[in-house]
Amino acid sequence: MAVLGIESSAHTFGVGISYKGKILANAKEMYKITDKGMIPSRVAEFHANNAREVIQRAVSGSGIPLSEIEAISYTKGPGLGPCLRIGQLAAMTLSEMLSVPLYPVNHAIGHIQITTHLSGFKDPLAVYVSGGNSQILGITERRFRHYSVYGETLDIGVGNMIDNFARAAKLNPAWGSTVARIAENGHYMQMPYTVKGMDFTFTGLLTNAVKALSSHKVEDVAYSLQETAFSMIAEASERALLLSGKRGVILCGGVAQSKRLQEILTAMSKSHGVGFYTAPNEYNADNGAMIAYVGELMHRGGAKPGHGDYAVEQRYRIDGVDLKWL
Amino acid sequence: MALKKISEGAEADIYELELLGIKAVMKYRRPKPYLVKEIEESLRSTRTRTEARILSKASSLISAPKPLLVTKYAIIMEKLGGMQASKKSGFGRPSAEASGKAMAALHSSGIIHGDFTTANILVSGSTISVIDFGLSYYSSSVEDMAFDVLLFKRSVNEGDFNAFEGAYRNGFSKAGEVLKKLADIEKRGRYQNRSLETA
Numbered sequence: 001m002a003v004l005g006i007e008s009s010a011h012t013f014g015v016g017i018s019y020k021g022k023i024l025a026n027a028k029e030m031y032k033i034t035d036k037g038m039i040p041s042r043v044a045e046f047h048a049n050n051a052r053e054v055i056q057r058a059v060s061g062s063g064i065p066l067s068e069i070e071a072i073s074y075t076k077g078p079g080l081g082p083c084l085r086i087g088q089l090a091a092m093t094l095s096e097m098l099s100v101p102l103y104p105v106n107h108a109i110g111h112i113q114i115t116t117h118l119s120g121f122k123d124p125l126a127v128y129v130s131g132g133n134s135q136i137l138g139i140t141e142r143r144f145r146h147y148s149v150y151g152e153t154l155d156i157g158v159g160n161m162i163d164n165f166a167r168a169a170k171l172n173p174a175w176g177s178t179v180a181r182i183a184e185n186g187h188y189m190q191m192p193y194t195v196k197g198m199d200f201t202f203t204g205l206l207t208n209a210v211k212a213l214s215s216h217k218v219e220d221v222a223y224s225l226q227e228t229a230f231s232m233i234a235e236a237s238e239r240a241l242l243l244s245g246k247r248g249v250i251l252c253g254g255v256a257q258s259k260r261l262q263e264i265l266t267a268m269s270k271s272h273g274v275g276f277y278t279a280p281n282e283y284n285a286d287n288g289a290m291i292a293y294v295g296e297l298m299h300r301g302g303a304k305p306g307h308g309d310y311a312v313e314q315r316y317r318i319d320g321v322d323l324k325w326l
Numbered sequence: 327m328a329l330k331k332i333s334e335g336a337e338a339d340i341y342e343l344e345l346l347g348i349k350a351v352m353k354y355r356r357p358k359p360y361l362v363k364e365i366e367e368s369l370r371s372t373r374t375r376t377e378a379r380i381l382s383k384a385s386s387l388i389s390a391p392k393p394l395l396v397t398k399y400a401i402i403m404e405k406l407g408g409m410q411a412s413k414k415s416g417f418g419r420p421s422a423e424a425s426g427k428a429m430a431a432l433h434s435s436g437i438i439h440g441d442f443t444t445a446n447i448l449v450s451g452s453t454i455s456v457i458d459f460g461l462s463y464y465s466s467s468v469e470d471m472a473f474d475v476l477l478f479k480r481s482v483n484e485g486d487f488n489a490f491e492g493a494y495r496n497g498f499s500k501a502g503e504v505l506k507k508l509a510d511i512e513k514r515g516r517y518q519n520r521s522l523e524t525a
């Protein structure tokens with residue numbers, strides 16, 4: 001008996017299957033981003049067209065027949081409304097069809113929980129960096145058990161910031177790995193560095209970098225942008241690590257695939273004698289497996305979603321989620 | 327001089343020592359070898375310089391450690407007596423009022439503390455001292471001041487905050503504007519669920 005989870009918060013439609021914490025399938029199909037970025041309705045259409053095939057691929061790959069799925073989970077948010085609704089609809093249909101319970105999952109908890117699970121750390125500090133999100137979190141028991149946000153971006157996510165820069169610099173494909181490749185030969189120039197306690201902001205850095213493109217070599221700008229952004233995240237994480245007293249650091253979310261960010265946070269963690277872990281790329285990119293995994297935790301932990309809990313929520317905050325099932 | 331490490335902070339270590347017979351503490355900003363040299367250098371030396379400058383001004387306004395000796399990455403300052411308010415059970419109205427008065431004095435001179443929580447307030451009898459200006463900066467922005475007040479508000483109970491607020495209003499001419507901004511900030515979605523777990 002296993003749990004099937006569906007992820008559709010942004011460009012990826014993913015379906016995973018989890019059984020006793022083991023990932024039996026992690027199928028996905030990703031919308032190809034053009035120079036226009038993501039148009040939510042187009043991406044939703046893409047998901048709708050691919051849903052059936054990706055679900056079938058996950059099920060047949062897992063070796064578990066659909067009839068043995070004991071619960072379904074899906075991403076409730078945060079994410080793009082039209083995209084979330086496709087995943088929700090697919091999940092609701094499956095749950096009706098199989099007469100099994102349905103669990104709405106917070107996307108960020110998906111990334112953090114699967115990474116924590118794979119790391120083997122007991123109660124780590126989580127650095128969650130993706131397109132739309134950049135947060136430093138840890139579980140606390142105050143008032144109720146939940147992820148408390150120690151620090152976060154006060155404007156845009158680090159991934160979107162880097163993608164925006166890549167488009168302004170006319171890089172192709174316009175995303176983080178291209179910026180990282182260009183940055184390899186760059187030299188440092190000063191850029192705005194804004195950390196307020198454990199929070200940080202990226203728009204000033206982005207504006208400055210885009211302006212600098214007209215008068216500086218693109219590799220220097222790319223290098224400095226990346227170093228500055230990652231340093232800010234590392235400094236805020238270090239402060240959160242010392243204040244929270246956590247004994248491990250995990251890095252997750254799309255931007256966690258950055259080798260440079262991994263290197264910086266590994267060194268930071270090591271300097272305080274704590275372990276560092278990031279998952280293989282298939283779990284840092286959006287995926288269904290993490291939603292299936294959290295769905296299984298909720299199912300086994302006795303989560304009882306109420307009638308009003310099933311609606312998708314574009315801005316579904318992680319710190320409001322009660323983890324009593326964990 | 328004999329150094330004794332007494333605490334390890336997020337970016338600096340604190341040592342206790344004696345300088346010409348005066349009890350002093352040294353705040354040393356540790357290297358951050360994981361950052362590129364230029365960023366590391368600017369974080370360590372620029373922040374040390376700024377902190378020293380603000381400390382010398384702040385210690386003339388309120389009870390705050392006077393800097394005695396400043397090097398590139400370290401500040402040796404006088405050691406103040408008292409107990410961290412966060413370690414006491416309950417803060418108390420007189421301390422809250424004194425804190426409001428102290429913040430009013432800092433803001434009147436354009437100093438934003440940056441981390442004004444009970445962990446950075448030393449209480450000794452009926453007087454208080456403010457320490458750790460590591461995140462301080464100069465600003466005349468009402469929003470920056472409001473964030474200062476917000477941090478304090480999150481670290482004390484309602485009654486203590488009311489006492490603080492009264493004293494802050496009396497001591498600072500733009501307090502009304504700041505407190506209005508604070509109400510705006512608290513309405514922003516991003517901050518509604520944020521609780522200060524570590525204070």
